Structures are given as structure tokens and as C-alpha cells.
Amino acid sequence: xxxxxxxxxxxxxxxxxxxxxxxxxxxxxxxxxxxxxxxxxxxxxxxxxxxxxxxxxxxxxxxxxxxxxxxxxxxxxxxxxxxxxxxxxxxxxxxxxxxxxxxxxxxxxxxxxxxxxxxxxxxxxxxxxxxxxxxxxxxxxxxxxxxxxxxxxxxxxxxxxxxxxxxxxxxxxxxxxxxxxxxxxxxxxxxxxxxxxxxxxxxxxxxxxxxxxxxxxxxxxxxxxxxxxxxxxxxxxxxxxxxxxxxxxxxxxxxxxxxxxxxxxxxxxxxxxxxxxxxxxxxxxxxxxxxxxxxx
Amino acid sequence: xxxxxxxxxxxxxxxxxxxxxxxxxxxxxxxxxxxxxxxxxxxxxxxxxxxxxxxxxxxxxxxxxxxxxxxxxxxxxxxxxxxxxxxxxxxxxxxxxxxxxxxxxxxxxxxxxxxxxxxxxxxxxxxxxxxxxxxxxxxxxxxxxxxxxxxxxxxxxxxxxxxxxxxxxxxxxxxxxxxxxxxxxxxxxxxxxxxxxxxxxxxxxxxxxxxxxxxxxxxxxxxxxxxxxxxxxxxxxxxxxxxxxxxxxxxxxx
Amino acid sequence: xxxxxxxxxxxxxxxxxxxxxxxxxxxxxxxxxxxxxxxxxxxxxxxxxxxxxxxxxxxxxxxxxxxxxxxxxxxxxxxxxxxxxxxxxxxxxxxxxxxxxxxxxxxxxxxxxxxxxxxxxxxxxxxxxxxxxxxxxxxxxxxxxxxxxxxxxxxxxxxxxxxxxxxxxxxxxxxxxxxxxxxxxxxxxxxxxxxxxxxxxxxxxxxxxxxxxxxxxxxxxxxxxxxxxxxxxxxxxxxxxxxxxxxxxxxxxxxxxxxxxxxxxxxxxxxxxxxxxxxxxxxxxxxxxxxxxxxxxxxx
Ligand SMILES: Nc1ncnc2c1ncn2[C@@H]1O[C@H](COP(=O)(O)OP(=O)(O)OP(=O)(O)O)[C@@H](O)[C@H]1O
Ligand SMILES: [Mg+2]
Numbered sequence: 001x002x003x004x005x006x007x008x009x010x011x012x013x014x015x016x017x018x019x020x021x022x023x024x025x026x027x028x029x030x031x032x033x034x035x036x037x038x039x040x041x042x043x044x045x046x047x048x049x050x051x052x053x054x055x056x057x058x059x060x061x062x063x064x065x066x067x068x069x070x071x072x073x074x075x076x077x078x079x080x081x082x083x084x085x086x087x088x089x090x091x092x093x094x095x096x097x098x099x100x101x102x103x104x105x106x107x108x109x110x111x112x113x114x115x116x117x118x119x120x121x122x123x124x125x126x127x128x129x130x131x132x133x134x135x136x137x138x139x140x141x142x143x144x145x146x147x148x149x150x151x152x153x154x155x156x157x158x159x160x161x162x163x164x165x166x167x168x169x170x171x172x173x174x175x176x177x178x179x180x181x182x183x184x185x186x187x188x189x190x191x192x193x194x195x196x197x198x199x200x201x202x203x204x205x206x207x208x209x210x211x212x213x214x215x216x217x218x219x220x221x222x223x224x225x226x227x228x229x230x231x232x233x234x235x236x237x238x239x240x241x242x243x244x245x246x247x248x249x250x251x252x253x254x255x256x257x258x259x260x261x262x263x264x265x266x267x268x269x270x271x272x273x274x275x276x277x278x279x280x281x282x283x284x285x286x287x288x289x290x291x292x293x294x295x296x
Numbered sequence: 297x298x299x300x301x302x303x304x305x306x307x308x309x310x311x312x313x314x315x316x317x318x319x320x321x322x323x324x325x326x327x328x329x330x331x332x333x334x335x336x337x338x339x340x341x342x343x344x345x346x347x348x349x350x351x352x353x354x355x356x357x358x359x360x361x362x363x364x365x366x367x368x369x370x371x372x373x374x375x376x377x378x379x380x381x382x383x384x385x386x387x388x389x390x391x392x393x394x395x396x397x398x399x400x401x402x403x404x405x406x407x408x409x410x411x412x413x414x415x416x417x418x419x420x421x422x423x424x425x426x427x428x429x430x431x432x433x434x435x436x437x438x439x440x441x442x443x444x445x446x447x448x449x450x451x452x453x454x455x456x457x458x459x460x461x462x463x464x465x466x467x468x469x470x471x472x473x474x475x476x477x478x479x480x481x482x483x484x485x486x487x488x489x490x491x492x493x494x495x496x497x498x499x500x501x502x503x504x505x506x507x508x509x510x511x512x513x514x515x516x517x518x519x520x521x522x523x524x525x526x527x528x529x530x531x532x533x534x535x536x537x538x539x540x541x542x543x544x545x546x547x548x549x550x
Numbered sequence: 551x552x553x554x555x556x557x558x559x560x561x562x563x564x565x566x567x568x569x570x571x572x573x574x575x576x577x578x579x580x581x582x583x584x585x586x587x588x589x590x591x592x593x594x595x596x597x598x599x600x601x602x603x604x605x606x607x608x609x610x611x612x613x614x615x616x617x618x619x620x621x622x623x624x625x626x627x628x629x630x631x632x633x634x635x636x637x638x639x640x641x642x643x644x645x646x647x648x649x650x651x652x653x654x655x656x657x658x659x660x661x662x663x664x665x666x667x668x669x670x671x672x673x674x675x676x677x678x679x680x681x682x683x684x685x686x687x688x689x690x691x692x693x694x695x696x697x698x699x700x701x702x703x704x705x706x707x708x709x710x711x712x713x714x715x716x717x718x719x720x721x722x723x724x725x726x727x728x729x730x731x732x733x734x735x736x737x738x739x740x741x742x743x744x745x746x747x748x749x750x751x752x753x754x755x756x757x758x759x760x761x762x763x764x765x766x767x768x769x770x771x772x773x774x775x776x777x778x779x780x781x782x783x784x785x786x787x788x789x790x791x792x793x794x795x796x797x798x799x800x801x802x803x804x805x806x807x808x809x810x811x812x813x814x815x816x817x818x819x820x821x822x823x824x825x826x827x828x829x830x831x832x833x834x835x836x837x838x839x840x841x842x843x844x845x846x847x848x849x850x
Contacts, residue, residue, distance in 0.1 A: 014641075021637070031673050115833070121758060131582075188562065219666070221804065463726065
């Protein structure tokens with residue numbers, strides 16, 4: 001009898017735990033349904049062709065245009081700038097701490113690096129707008145107060161820890177005998193690092209890059225504060241431009257009533273963002289699993 | 297003295313996935329005796345021992361065929377309660393594995409989960425008795441609240457023995473209980489094991505031939521999942537009837 | 551021949567020099583950032599700054615409503631994610647059988663961790679604000695942020711449970727403990743500081759989150775506080791505050807940065823100093839617990 005009672009309790013607990021774990025599935029479902037619902041509403045009023053090809057995005061003006069290109073362009077440009085910074089610094093740091101310094105030092109540098117990822121993004125926004133842009137102005141006198149370059153660079157620093165940490169983990173997972181194989185052939189450290197370690201860890205390193213891009217695309221406050229809130233289809237990174245995320249913030253700041261076309265635009269923009277990051281995340285996950293499989 | 301059969305294996309087989317780890321074992325283990333299981337590494341000693349308290353149930357893909365009886369009851373029957381089985385069949389592991397708790401808390405844990413005490417005094421008394429039985433009381437009686445990790449390896453292993461016996465098992469399984477200990481601690485544990493057989497049936501796995509000879513009444517020699525020879529320890533170590541047994545105990549392989 | 555030597559020398563020293571440089575520059579940026587906000591904001595740091603509401607006059611503006619809102623949101627978020635996150639982690643690590651279901655749950659959580667936080671804002675807006683009619687309340691904000699950081703807690707819980715050695719579980723099972731007892735009395739206490747470190751880490755992430763809260767419509771200018779949780783009447787506790795509007799520190803900072811006046815930029819910098827102190831403190835606490843946990847695990 002008592003045994004039965006225990007068994008019942010165990011089952012109940014397991015059920016409750018399962019329900020908690022499946023909450024995450026409902027969150028995903030919720031995101032998809034919410035985005036899909038309003039996006040469909042949006043496309044009842046705006047054609048997909050216009051959304052994808054119109055070169056202007058002006059839903060908040062009298063003369064409304066619904067072309068996502070300016071927002072997408074700004075998102076991609078700022079992300080590219082940030083990735084140039086994050087990859088060049090992140091990967092160099094990863095190689096350095098993984099291959100060239102003592103493990104004890106590595107154990108200190110890694111968590112300190114992480115602080116870069118802990119700093120709230122509004123702080124970076126402030127820094128980009130009020131510190132980095134004025135400095136850039138000394139180099140590019142005609143840079144605007146709001147521009148893509150400065151938040152891109154700052155965002156890059158925020159992403160360095162992701163790339164450095166993940167790439168370092170990947171390189172650490174490369175088995176010793178592979179390195180020794182390289183040395184046995186008479187290669188020096190540089191050759192072993194670039195010819196053996198990095199290629200062996202490549203899928204893990206690529207996974208970190210892709211996760212980094214995904215983070216940059218979804219990053220909001222830095223670009224909202226420092227790149228501006230005026231949609232602008234240009235490749236001139238010294239000009240102001242509005243990213244997808246910044247647009248969502250811009251609309252949210254005004255009191256846009258539910259049901260209006262302006263309201264629906266943030267979901268269409270959100271859907272674009274979700275699809276982009278989702279593809280990148282899945283890709284990164286697959287690369288990482290592939291990497292793990294290889295060196296298990 | 298008459299020998300009561302406590303444990304009996306009948307055509308017992310054990311598999312990890314498809315891989316056979318124990319093959320057609322027929323084996324009778326007697327009450328209040330110490331039975332040593334010896335054999336080369338990977339021959340299935342631990343697998344057999346861990347089948348006796350169904351510890352291997354925790355391993356995915358582990359399955360058995362045949363019967364394994366304790367007191368004439370097949371422990372792999374569907375309606376057997378594993379919890380109750382493990383209460384009857386205690387286990388001591390190769391590496392001492394005290395809980396990250398006080399010495400007292402370590403011993404009291406089994407009593408608490410099985411609600412085997414009336415009040416605190418009763419709990420304390422039971423803890424004290426088991427520590428005495430495990431020959432550890434004199435060394436720890438003043439620091440029962442100290443962390444079990446502060447004990448030496450040998451003391452930790454005796455603590456684990458005390459932890460096992462406090463819930464009154466009938467059988468105690470020991471998987472190489474002294475292999476991580478120094479000679480002095482080993483001697484103490486061996487002495488303890490000999491003393492414990494008065495109350496318990498003990499099955500011990502060991503790699504140490506001298507130990508098997510010193511402590512056990514019966515010895516079983518396993519090889520590649522098969523029970524090669526089983527007899528009184530004196531017989532096994534003086535006049536083994538199987539050539540493989542002889543080669544193993546004289547150290548020609550293993 | 552000489553040329554080759556030079557090339558070799560450059561090669562041998564490339565990564566040590568470039569790596570050191572990159573490390574120094576990255577951390578240097580952090581240093582410069584901190585110096586910059588200190589320089590801009592130190593003169594606003596006084597008691598009034600903490601006890602004043604925002605104001606149209608930069609010198610009089612303060613962060614009272616912001617830090618109180620942040621406190622509310624943090625406490626509620628922690629209350630929500632602790633049970634749900636830990637329970638999910640336990641299920642995945644201890645109960646879920648390997649198979650399609652588990653793979654699916656795992657991929658799902660790893661994907662959620664990568665969803666931009668602003669998307670959670672859109673979810674919160676539709677679900678909490680409109681569907682459950684919570685309006686742009688403290689409760690809606692906390693629930694939204696809980697979803698943002700939930701994956702962090704789940705992953706940290708799993709990592710900590712994974713670190714608990716098999717020998718400990720075996721010892722418990724061998725004594726006839728059932729799975730629930732083993733998890734409750736042995737595994738969880740051992741993993742506790744690791745799990746706690748994960749929860750705290752997720753707090754350091756939540757405290758800086760701005761975008762999802764702006765998206766659900768958190769106000770950027772607020773001159774009142776949510777109703778406090780304590781009252782003089784029975785039962786002395788009220789949840790009225792959950793329904794009130796709120797703002798948080800990073801939103802207040804954002805509001806000030808967005809203004810053209812220099813004076814407000816100083817307010818922003820001062821707010822940032824407070825925000826940085828809190829989030830770095832929380833983060834160090836998490837790291838400290840993590841290190842303690844790892845040391846503790848190594849003892850076994
Ligand atoms: N969890 C497992 N999964 C798959 N195979 C296993 C597992 N545990 C043991 N085996 C295999 O079963 C066989 C018997 O193993 P067992 O641990 O019983 O040997 P043993 O005699 O105790 O060896 P040792 O003296 O090294 O402890 C071995 O071939 C081993 O590889
Ligand atoms: Mg063994």
C-alpha cells in the first residue's frame with residue numbers, strides 16, 4: 001500500500017516536470033502563431049511583392065511604403081561591420097588562449113572576456129553614440145551623428161566573447177594526437193595551428209561565427225540608439241539607417257493601437273527577423289553537433 | 297554445519313545490448329558465508345554482483361535471461377519491488393562514495409528514506425550501533441557532524457559499510473572494496489568483513505588473490521562471462537580442478 | 551636565407567603578439583567605456599539621484615521609479631524562472647529517455663536561446679498584454695523577461711546535474727532510495743550552487759534587457775511607483791503592484807540617451823554607472839558560485 005503511494009507520487013512529480021519542460025515548446029509555438037497571425041493580416045493589405053521589392057519603408061508617414069529592403073539592408077550592414085570586428089578579434093583571441101598560453105591564464109581571461117557580453121546593450125548604445133561616433137568623426141569628418149559604422153563596431157566588441165569562447169572550446173576539443181601528428185612531420189607551432197588545429201575545429205569555429213551573426217541581427221538597443229530611427233536604403237555606412245529591430249522599438253515607443261497597419265508592420269518585421277535568425281541558429285546547431293560527433 | 301542456499305542463479309544470462317556479459321551461470325551462494333568472486337578484468341564479476349541488487353537496471357539496454365533467486369524468489373520477476381530488494385541487499389562500492397553530508401547524515405539517510413526509526417533517540421542509537429559494528433565508532437564518535445569527506449579513505453569505506461548495514465540487509469555485496477585503499481586500511485576492512493559474516497551473507501569481488509584466500513569461505517572463478525569453477529576457497533587455492541583456474545591463481549594470466 | 555628567417559620569426563610571433571594585442575584591446579574598450587561613463591556621470595551620483603523621479607530638468611532627474619521597477623521585475627522573474635527552469639532541467643537530464651521526444655525538446659530549447667529578445671517582446675505584447683489583459687504591467691514585464699532567460703536557467707541546471715557523479719546516485723539507489731528521493735536528497739543538494747549560479751547569471755542578463763520591455767509597452771517616463779507589497783491592513787501583503795505600470799533602469803537610460811540635451815546624457819551616464827555596478831556584481835556572484843561549485847565537485 002505504502003509502496004503504491006510512493007509510486008503514485010513519483011508519477012505525479014514526473015508529470016509535473018514534463019509539463020515544465022514542455023512549456024518551452026509552447027513558447028516556440030506561441031512565437032510562431034503570434035508572428036504568423038499578424039503577418040498574415042499584414043499581407044492582406046500589402047502584397048509580398050511590394051514587401052520584398054519596394055525600396056522604401058515609410059509605414060508611419062502619410063505616403064506609406066512597405067518595402068523591407070531598407071531595414072534589411074541596415075540590419076545586414078551593421079551586422080557585417082560587427083562581424084568583421086568580432087571575428088578578427090574573437091578568433092585571434094581564441095587561438096591565443098587555446099594554443100599559446102597556460103591553462104591557468106586561460107581560465108582567468110575567459111571569464112573576464114565574458115564581461116563584454118554582460119554589459120547591458122543600452123550601455124553600448126550610449127558608448128557608440130557619445131564616445132565612438134565623435135572619435136570616428138575625427139577620421140571621417142562627414143559622418144552623421146547616427147550612422148551604421150559606430151554601432152557596428154561596438155556591437156562587434158559585444159560579440160567577441162561568443163566567438164572567442166566557442167572557438168576556443170572547439171580548438172580545445174581537437175585531440176592531442178592530431179597536433180602531435182603535425183609536429184611529427186616537422187611543422188612548427190604556427191603551421192600546426194593554422195594547418196591542423198583550425199581546420200580540425202573549423203565546423204565548431206563556423207558555428208560560433210554563425211551564432212555571432214545571429215546575435216548581431218537580433219541586437220536591438222545599440223543600433224536603435226546609435227544608428228538612428230530613419231529608414232534609409234544606402235550602402236554608405238556613415239549615414240543614418242534603421243534596422244529591423246530599431247523599427248520595432250520605434251513603433252513600440254509610440255502608442256500604436258492594435259489592429260492598425262502600423263501595428264501589423266512590427267510583426268511582419270519581427271517575422272523577417274525570426275526567420276533569419278532561426279535559419280542561422282539551426283545551421284549553427286547542426287555545425288556544432290557535427291563537430292561534437294567527430295571528436296566524441 | 298549445514299549450508300543454507302541464499303542466492304541461486306539458474307541459467308542466468310546478462311546482456312548489454314546484444315553483447316553477452318554473463319553466460320548460463322548456475323551458482324549457489326550460501327547463507328552467512330563469504331563468497332569471493334575472482335577472475336580477469338572484464339569477465340563479468342561486477343555485472344553479476346550488480347545483478348543481485350538490480351543496480352544494472354539503471355543502465356539503458358541492460359537485460360537478463362534465466363533466473364536469479366534470493367530465498368527462492370526470482371528477483372527479476374515482474375512484481376518484485378526493486379526498492380525492497382535493495383533494502384535487503386546492501387552494496388559497497390570500489391571507491392568509497394560517502395554522501396556530501398555529515399558522518400551522521402550519511403548513516404541516517406537510509407533510515408530516513410525507509411522511515412526506520414521511532415524518534416531521534418532511536419535514530420541516534422541505530423547510527424551508533426552500525427558505526428560500532430563497522431568498527432568506526434571510536435574514531436568518529438566526537439565528530440559525527442563533521443563532513444564525511446574529512447575522513448581518510450579507509451574510514452570512508454567503513455562508513456559506507458556502516459551505511460549499508462544500518463538498514464538491516466541480509467546480503468552485502470562488495471565490489472573490490474579495498475582496491476583503492478592502503479594495506480593498513482585493507483587489513484581493517486578484511487577483519488571487519490570476517491566479523492560481519494556472522495549476521496550477513498557476503499559476496500565480494502576482488503582482484504587480490506591473497507584477499508580472496510584470506511577472507512572467503514567459497515570462491516568462484518569467472519572467465520569471459522562464464523562460471524569456470526566454484527568451490528570452497530581452500531580447495532580452489534590448493535587443488536583447483538580446472539586448468540584455467542589454476543593458471544589464473546598462479547598468475548599466469550589476468 | 552636571411553629573408554626566410556625573418557618570415558619564420560614573424561610567423562612564430564604572429565599569434566602571441568596579435569592575440570595579446572586583441573585581448574588587451576577588447577578589455578581596454580571595456581576599461582575606456584567605464585572611464586567614459588564615470589567621467590560623464592559621476593557628478594550626478596548622489597542620494598537625490600536615487601530618490602528622485604525623472605524630471606524635465608536634467609539636474610533634478612532621478613531613477614527612483616526605474617530602480618524600484620527593476621527590483622520588482624527582477625524579483626518576480628527570479629520567482630518564475632527558478633521553479634520552471636529547474637523543473638525543466640531536471641526532466642531533461644534525469645527523466646527524459648533518449649529518443650525523438652528528448653531531441654525535439656533539446657533542439658527547441660537551444661533554438662529559443664537564440665531567438666532575439668525583441669521577438670519575446672512581440673510575444674509578450676500579444677499574449678500577456680492583450681490576450682491575458684495584463685496591460686503593460688509589472689506582471690506582464692516579468693513574465694516576458696522570464697521567457698527570455700528561461701533557456702539559460704534550463705541549460706545551467708542541466709550542466710550542474712550532469713556534473714553530479716554517478717557514484718553518488720548509485721550510493722543512494724543501493725540503499726533502496728527511489729528516483730525521486732535520490733534526486734531530491736542527494737542530486738539536487740549537490741548541484742544546488744551550480745543551479746543557483748545559472749539562475750543568477752540569467753538575472754544579470756535580465757537586468758540589462760531593454761528591447762522586450764519597450765516592445766510590450768513599458769513606459770519610458772514614469773513618476774510613480776508600483777504599489778508596494780506591504781499594507782497596514784490584513785493580510786498585510788498586496789499584489790496590487792503587479793498590475794501597475796512600470797519602467798526599468800535600462801529603459802530610463804535609453805530615454806535619457808535619446809534626448810538631445812547634454813544634461814540628460816549625464817543622467818544617462820549616472821544611470822549606467824548604477825546599472826553596471828548591479829549587473830557586474832550579479833555576474834561576479836554567479837561566477838563565484840560557479841567556481842565554488844566546481845571546486846566542490848572536484849572534491850569527489
Ligand atoms: N555499461 C555497460 N555497457 C556496455 N557494456 C558493459 C557495461 N558495463 C560492462 N560492460 C561489459 O561487460 C563485460 C563485463 O564487465 P564487468 O564490469 O562485469 O567486468 P568485471 O569483471 O567487473 O571487470 P573489472 O575487473 O575490470 O571490474 C565487459 O566486457 C564490459 O565491457
Ligand atoms: Mg568490476
